[in-house]
Amino acid sequence: MDKNTHWFKDAVFYEVYVRAYQDSNGDGHGDLLGLVEKLDYLQDLGVDCLWLMPIFPSPLLDDGYDVADFRGIHPDFGNLDDFKLLIAEAHKRSIRIITDMVMNHTSDQHPWFQEARKDKNSRYRDYYVWSDTDEKFSEARIIFLDTEKSNWTWDDQAQQFYWHRFYSSQPDLNYDNPEVQQEMLDIMKFWLDMGIDGFRVDAIPYLYEREGTNGENLPETHEYLKQVRAFFDQHAPEGILLSEANQWPEDVRAYFGDGDEMHMAFHFPVMPRIFMALKRQDGTPIRQILERTPPIPMNNQWCTFLRNHDELTLEMVTEEERHWMWEQYAPELRMRLNLGIRRRLAPLLGNNKAKILLANSLLFTLPGSPILYYGDEIGMGDNIWLDDRNGVRTPMQWEDSPNAGFSAAQQTYAPVIAEPPFSYQSVNVASQQADPNSLYHHIKSMIANRKNERVFGWGELVWAQNDRPEQVLAYYRQFADELVLIVNNLSEAAQTTRIELVEGMLTPALIDLLTQQTCTPTSGFVELTLPPYSYLWLKPVQPG
Numbered sequence: 001m002d003k004n005t006h007w008f009k010d011a012v013f014y015e016v017y018v019r020a021y022q023d024s025n026g027d028g029h030g031d032l033l034g035l036v037e038k039l040d041y042l043q044d045l046g047v048d049c050l051w052l053m054p055i056f057p058s059p060l061l062d063d064g065y066d067v068a069d070f071r072g073i074h075p076d077f078g079n080l081d082d083f084k085l086l087i088a089e090a091h092k093r094s095i096r097i098i099t100d101m102v103m104n105h106t107s108d109q110h111p112w113f114q115e116a117r118k119d120k121n122s123r124y125r126d127y128y129v130w131s132d133t134d135e136k137f138s139e140a141r142i143i144f145l146d147t148e149k150s151n152w153t154w155d156d157q158a159q160q161f162y163w164h165r166f167y168s169s170q171p172d173l174n175y176d177n178p179e180v181q182q183e184m185l186d187i188m189k190f191w192l193d194m195g196i197d198g199f200r201v202d203a204i205p206y207l208y209e210r211e212g213t214n215g216e217n218l219p220e221t222h223e224y225l226k227q228v229r230a231f232f233d234q235h236a237p238e239g240i241l242l243s244e245a246n247q248w249p250e251d252v253r254a255y256f257g258d259g260d261e262m263h264m265a266f267h268f269p270v271m272p273r274i275f276m277a278l279k280r281q282d283g284t285p286i287r288q289i290l291e292r293t294p295p296i297p298m299n300n301q302w303c304t305f306l307r308n309h310d311e312l313t314l315e316m317v318t319e320e321e322r323h324w325m326w327e328q329y330a331p332e333l334r335m336r337l338n339l340g341i342r343r344r345l346a347p348l349l350g351n352n353k354a355k356i357l358l359a360n361s362l363l364f365t366l367p368g369s370p371i372l373y374y375g376d377e378i379g380m381g382d383n384i385w386l387d388d389r390n391g392v393r394t395p396m397q398w399e400d401s402p403n404a405g406f407s408a409a410q411q412t413y414a415p416v417i418a419e420p421p422f423s424y425q426s427v428n429v430a431s432q433q434a435d436p437n438s439l440y441h442h443i444k445s446m447i448a449n450r451k452n453e454r455v456f457g458w459g460e461l462v463w464a465q466n467d468r469p470e471q472v473l474a475y476y477r478q479f480a481d482e483l484v485l486i487v488n489n490l491s492e493a494a495q496t497t498r499i500e501l502v503e504g505m506l507t508p509a510l511i512d513l514l515t516q517q518t519c520t521p522t523s524g525f526v527e528l529t530l531p532p533y534s535y536l537w538l539k540p541v542q543p544g
């Protein structure tokens, strides 16, 4: 298998909100040149690929997911030359760049929609989905439950309703129209030609609408995505398509096709179960969802995450589990949003360092390529009082100087977090870099160790038998004759456990990759005592 076209199999990803990262021109908004300044930091952290949230011109009613021009850069972020520079500078450091591609919809300010609503005979009319009634496709659910009452909105100018799965300012494109299909390919080609390494494809389950269905994961959608992939294989064989399909494992599996559709897909259902397992001190939810996850073709990869720029979605849990998660993790109503929780990783885990690291140990060792959300490597906090999902999109905390070193402006696009315990004076990159025992250094070490072992990107997961199966989640990652045994103590108490060793682990000693401590197996078992919320990444030491 060609290493270059499969770089994503063992890459570590990092999601950047450009507006929050670094402001190079003092206007209070992070920008592309600011991000260029921080590439050394990202390289040093060990990140292989950045996912940039939308950077296109937009009225920003959905923070850029409402695109008004697919071929430009929002002036807050800079211009196309800055973007080219970013790609060149990132590539120099062996960092790849993917951006969001919002295929499902545009902003209502996009010229296509402006033309479409003005003139029934415009060629752009059929770029969108119109109806004289608001009764069609009534089985499609509403996603932004807190704000939207219907997926149809009346347009006075057009004298018809238009279809939208998200905000009413985001009309859905009509993929039954071959011109729309071609436009999207042309747009992707535009960015691929500029050197971009692929796209995180936003909201793909909803491309088509069909009466009598819920309008998700339709066969037509898969057919079109296969065409997109064929285009990639021909035009940009190293480019990737990372699918955002917030669906059950069986349904997400379909987005890989026979290895001829999306390269990667977020594993949405595993994410809330990591939080469930940590709270219940029981790994069963993680084990069950992975057992329910169908195998994927060798040339595909899952993408795992703990948090991202959206609310912590609770779509992929049962009703009962959702309420339990809300009670446990969002006790204040303000913390809840749509079907989720608008909080960051560190506050969710009570700012408990051991727990945060344990969550990261799971992230970095379960099947899939991990993605970090900016700021979570230092345990940044959130601000639930900001609107919508903005509370998890506050400025990156670089140091303890004004505006956290993010910007020289009087006023930043959003307030820097200044309340203890997450204030920028105490939580920032500089202070954590100076402290060898910080979250930052532990996470950096996990990244480095992960990248040394092919088992993580390429290997199978095999459960390890042990006598504390609930509290201790133990598994082998195995690729060819390489083996690593991961042991996570999910409990708040120390646990002593006996783990059965498989063939390749029966060596005189096992070494923990993260601390270099060793332990000695005896007659087919290893007995371990793990402190509360701790983890080991054990590798067999060959004699000599």
Ligand code: GLC
Pocket: 062, 065, 066, 102, 166, 202, 203, 244, 309, 310
């Ligand atoms: C995706 C994005 C989210 C956005 C939505 C509509 O779910 O992650 O931020 O609001 O799509 O584009």
